[in-house]
Amino acid sequence: MSSPRTVSDPAAAGEPQAPDLWSACLERLAQELPAQQVNTWLRPLVARVADDGSRVTLAVANRFKLDWVRAQYAGRIGAALQAIAGQPVTLELVLAPREAPAGAARVAAPRVAVPLRTEAVLPPLPEAPLASPEAAPQHHTRLNPALTFATLVEGSANRMARAAALHVASSPGQMYNPLFIYGGVGLGKTHLVHAIGNHLLAERPEAKVLYIHAEQFVSDVVKSYQRKTFDAFKQRYHSLDLLLIDDVQFFANKDRTQEEFFNAFEALLAKKSHIVMTSDTYPKGLTDIHERLVSRFDSGLTVAIEPPELEMRVAILISKARAEGAVMPEDVAFFVAKNVRSNVRELEGALRKVLAYARFNQKDISIAVAREALKDLLNIQNRQISVENIQKTVADFYKIKVADMYSKKRPANIARPRQIAMYLAKELTQKSLPEIGELFGGRDHTTVLHAVRKVAAERQVDSELNQQLHVLEQTLKG
Numbered sequence: 001m002s003s004p005r006t007v008s009d010p011a012a013a014g015e016p017q018a019p020d021l022w023s024a025c026l027e028r029l030a031q032e033l034p035a036q037q038v039n040t041w042l043r044p045l046v047a048r049v050a051d052d053g054s055r056v057t058l059a060v061a062n063r064f065k066l067d068w069v070r071a072q073y074a075g076r077i078g079a080a081l082q083a084i085a086g087q088p089v090t091l092e093l094v095l096a097p098r099e100a101p102a103g104a105a106r107v108a109a110p111r112v113a114v115p116l117r118t119e120a121v122l123p124p125l126p127e128a129p130l131a132s133p134e135a136a137p138q139h140h141t142r143l144n145p146a147l148t149f150a151t152l153v154e155g156s157a158n159r160m161a162r163a164a165a166l167h168v169a170s171s172p173g174q175m176y177n178p179l180f181i182y183g184g185v186g187l188g189k190t191h192l193v194h195a196i197g198n199h200l201l202a203e204r205p206e207a208k209v210l211y212i213h214a215e216q217f218v219s220d221v222v223k224s225y226q227r228k229t230f231d232a233f234k235q236r237y238h239s240l241d242l243l244l245i246d247d248v249q250f251f252a253n254k255d256r257t258q259e260e261f262f263n264a265f266e267a268l269l270a271k272k273s274h275i276v277m278t279s280d281t282y283p284k285g286l287t288d289i290h291e292r293l294v295s296r297f298d299s300g301l302t303v304a305i306e307p308p309e310l311e312m313r314v315a316i317l318i319s320k321a322r323a324e325g326a327v328m329p330e331d332v333a334f335f336v337a338k339n340v341r342s343n344v345r346e347l348e349g350a351l352r353k354v355l356a357y358a359r360f361n362q363k364d365i366s367i368a369v370a371r372e373a374l375k376d377l378l379n380i381q382n383r384q385i386s387v388e389n390i391q392k393t394v395a396d397f398y399k400i401k402v403a404d405m406y407s408k409k410r411p412a413n414i415a416r417p418r419q420i421a422m423y424l425a426k427e428l429t430q431k432s433l434p435e436i437g438e439l440f441g442g443r444d445h446t447t448v449l450h451a452v453r454k455v456a457a458e459r460q461v462d463s464e465l466n467q468q469l470h471v472l473e474q475t476l477k478g
Ligand SMILES: Nc1ncnc2c1ncn2[C@@H]1O[C@H](COP(=O)(O)OP(=O)(O)OP(=O)(O)O)[C@@H](O)[C@H]1O
Pocket: 121, 122, 147, 151, 152, 153, 154, 158, 183, 184, 185, 186, 187, 188, 189, 190, 191, 192, 280, 316, 344, 345, 348
């Protein structure tokens, strides 16, 4: 590995001049971002650039800032570095050693780069973090600064919810009040509401924003009841500009809480403060919640978040790996995304396992590594390779419709994947040629035989095809 040099490090005055890569990157980012952001967050970073420019290590003064820089800027920095260097650049964010004075922090050795820990991908919700230390509001927001719009991957599953959330974050108290977001577990509801709060605070640091889980609200009600501190309770909730309340289904059967929430709701709406709620179901699907509340929940905009589709899962994996300073090749992301479908939280779990396995074993991230890392998960799935599954996987891979597998269409961009799917059906299932032909829109067995032979012969000489087949085989076998 090439030895790192330190740049913009006053403590290293005797060392070689800063390689231009980081300075050029700062210049470029200064064109794209407000000067205040560049000066606050990026200029103080202490950079080390490997001699061959393939790796840049940035030291950040503390954990909070590190999370913030990673969440807000890592993707942008990585892209800028790569564009300037004209080659892939690995970006590492590390904590500067504690004893170093602020601004002159020396970079920790790259090997102790932020280790892949659970909270590296998913920073734990601190007790009462502030959205930005520079713009510290005077009350506890309970916002997690890592959960922003920038770190939320957009796809058809969350497009509408995201658009509505962005609108609310930019103009609270106007349209879509209340905003009610619902969807299954681990699909990004909490992330989205934090993003609304963080966005608003970035624009209006003085805004009174509170994120709270419904269970915490219940316990606040109980406490203020017991301590007879209802005035303080009301003062706290009714004075907010933005209330973000997560998992309101937890209000079920809590009559007193529902009453207090109703009061807060009315007070906030009356003063044009915004309320955003999440739930595991749409308002009318909620049980044991007073009708007057349910009808209010539904009186603004109700939007769903769906489970992410394949392309979005691939994008999430690539983006979260990048935020970790790792590069996840697209074929590996495809392999993982095909095999982990339930929700984003599980996708993150799978990613952590793959990155940790690769790191501990000092291997590059590949399908073989992912398969090994996810062995247990893949075994549980008791996979049965069906022709249907092959058709779907191949269609996804080549970005065509599954229906094209049975259609009579002949353009090469469709006929070729169809032949590949036939080949894989023969290779990976027990089906006979006539059975396969039948499953591909009633084609003759000679058509299948032709496809099988053609693909088998071509993969011997066409390394790109061979690689694609390899990815598909690994993905299907799990
Ligand atoms: N579109 C996305 N892009 C990036 N990360 C996402 C996306 N959706 C979800 N995540 C991540 O997945 C994890 C789970 O999301 P989150 O906690 O927001 O889910 P949730 O819908 O609130 O789940 P629950 O109902 O269990 O509370 C979080 O780490 C979140 O950052």
